[in-house]
Amino acid sequence: xxxxxxxxxxxxxxxxxxxxxxxxxxxxxxxxxxxxxxxxxxxxxxxxxxxxxxxxxxxxxxxxxxxxxxxxxxxxxxxxxxxxxxxxxxxxxxxxxxxxxxxxxxxxxxxxxxxxxxxxxxxxxxxxxxxxxxxxxxxxxxxxxxxxxxxxxxxxxxxxxxxxxxxxxxxxxxxxxxxxxxxxxxxxxxxxxxxxxxxxxxxxxxxxxxxxxxxxxxxxxxxxxxxxxxxxxxxxxxxxxxxxxxxxxxxxxxxxxxxxxxxxxxxxxxxxxxx
Numbered sequence: 001x002x003x004x005x006x007x008x009x010x011x012x013x014x015x016x017x018x019x020x021x022x023x024x025x026x027x028x029x030x031x032x033x034x035x036x037x038x039x040x041x042x043x044x045x046x047x048x049x050x051x052x053x054x055x056x057x058x059x060x061x062x063x064x065x066x067x068x069x070x071x072x073x074x075x076x077x078x079x080x081x082x083x084x085x086x087x088x089x090x091x092x093x094x095x096x097x098x099x100x101x102x103x104x105x106x107x108x109x110x111x112x113x114x115x116x117x118x119x120x121x122x123x124x125x126x127x128x129x130x131x132x133x134x135x136x137x138x139x140x141x142x143x144x145x146x147x148x149x150x151x152x153x154x155x156x157x158x159x160x161x162x163x164x165x166x167x168x169x170x171x172x173x174x175x176x177x178x179x180x181x182x183x184x185x186x187x188x189x190x191x192x193x194x195x196x197x198x199x200x201x202x203x204x205x206x207x208x209x210x211x212x213x214x215x216x217x218x219x220x221x222x223x224x225x226x227x228x229x230x231x232x233x234x235x236x237x238x239x240x241x242x243x244x245x246x247x248x249x250x251x252x253x254x255x256x257x258x259x260x261x262x263x264x265x266x267x268x269x270x271x272x273x274x275x
Contacts, residue, residue, distance in 0.1 A: 001162035001262050005272035030054055030064045031073060035085055044077055055084045091128075105265050109258050110234070114139040117251060119238040122148055124224070126162030127232060129177060131152065131162040134232075148237070155181035157197045158189055160212040160222030161233035166197075168230040172199060191215045209252040211216065214240060225255035227263045234259055 013107040023182050029213050033053045038045035047065070051058050061173045065083055068074035072088035106123050112123040121133040133152045148159065156166040156177050166174055178185075185192055204210040210233075221243040224235040236251045244249075 001176045001263070002061070026054075026056065027067060028058065030056075030061060031068060031089065034065075034068070034074060034083060035089070038084075044075075044080070044082035046047040046082050050083070054101060074193050102266065106135060106232075106234075106262050107137075109133060109262055110137045111191060113234070113258050115238065116254065117236050117238075119236050119242070119251075122161060122222075122235040122237060124159070124165070124211045124233045124235060126165060127153060131155060131156055131159070131179065131233070133161075154216070155184055156157050157181075157201065157236070158185065158192060158212075160224035160237070161211050161226075163197070163200050163210035163212060164203055164224040164233040164235075165230060167201045167210060168226055174198070189216065207252070210254060211248060221248075223251045223255065225252065227259050227266075229263065232262075233264075234262070251254075 010117045030050060034045065037049050037053055047058070047062060050065070051061050054061055056064075065074060065076070069076050069083075069086070072243045073092075073239055074089070075084050076082070089230045099221070103123065104124065109121060111123045118139040120139060121137045122133055124131045126132075127133045131151045133148045135149055136150050137149065154162055157174070166177060169177070178197060182194070185194075185197075196215070200210065200212070210222075210226075210227070212222045212224075214221055219240050220237055222235045222237040222242050223243070224233045226233040234255055236255060
C-alpha cells in the first residue's frame with residue numbers, strides 16, 4: 001500500500017487494526033459490497049460504484065478487486081470492465097446455504113443415531129468431485145474415532161461416505177473420477193489403489209451400503225449409506241473391535257432408515273451437487 005492510499009483510507013473502520021486484519025477486513029468488505037451492489041447479477045458493477053460504496057481510495061479498491069479476481073471470488077468482464085461474483089464466491093454461498101438447511105435438519109437425526117450406536121456419526125456432502133465432512137456427532141463410546149473432522153475433504157471413493165456416493169454413478173463416471181484423482185490417491189492414501197476402490201464400489205452396489213476397513217486411518221472402520229438422490233451420505237465410524245460383520249449389518253439397517261427420513265424431510269429443498 002502506498003502513502004496516498006493510507007491518507008485516503010484513514011476514515012475507514014479498519015485503520016486501527018493490525019495490517020493483516022486490516023487487509024482481510026477490506027477484502028471482505030469489498031466482496032460483500034460486490035454481492036450487494038450488482039455484482040451478483042450478470043451485469044455486474046463498476047469500479048466507481050465500489051469506490052463510492054466502500055469509502056476506500058480507488059487504487060486500493062482496484063488492488064483488492066484484482067486479488068479477488070485472481071482467487072476466483074470475482075470476475076471482470078473484459079468488454080465492460082464491470083465486476084461480478086466469481087465461481088468461488090458462488091460455491092462458498094452454496095455450501096453456506098446447504099450447511100444452514102441440510103445440517104440443521106439432519107442434526108437431530110444424527111445425534112439420535114450417535115446415541116443409539118454409541119459411535120461417531122458423520123454427514124458427508126458432495127463438493128464438486130470431492131466429498132466434504134459437513135457435520136459430526138460423537139456417541140458415548142469409550143473410544144472415539146477421529147478419522148474425520150468437520151471441513152475435511154477427500155476424493156470420492158476413499159472414505160465410507162465417498163464410496164457410497166461414488167457407487168451411485170455409472171461405470172464410466174467412476175473410471176473418470178479415479179483417473180482424475182489417481183495421483184492424489186496414490187500420494188495421500190497408501191492403503192488404497194484403483195482395484196481396491198473398484199471392489200468397494202461393487203460391494204456397495206451389491207449390499208446397498210459401503211464399508212471402509214481402515215483404509216484412510218488404520219483401525220477406524222466406517223459404514224455409510226448415501227441419500228437416495230446422491231446429495232449426501234451418512235457414516236457411522238468406530239474402532240475395528242466394535243465394527244464386526246454382524247454389527248455392520250445392524251448399523252447399515254439403521255443408516256437406511258435415517259437416510260430415508262432425512263431425504264423425506266429435505267424434500268423440496270435444493271441439496272444437490274455443486275459441481
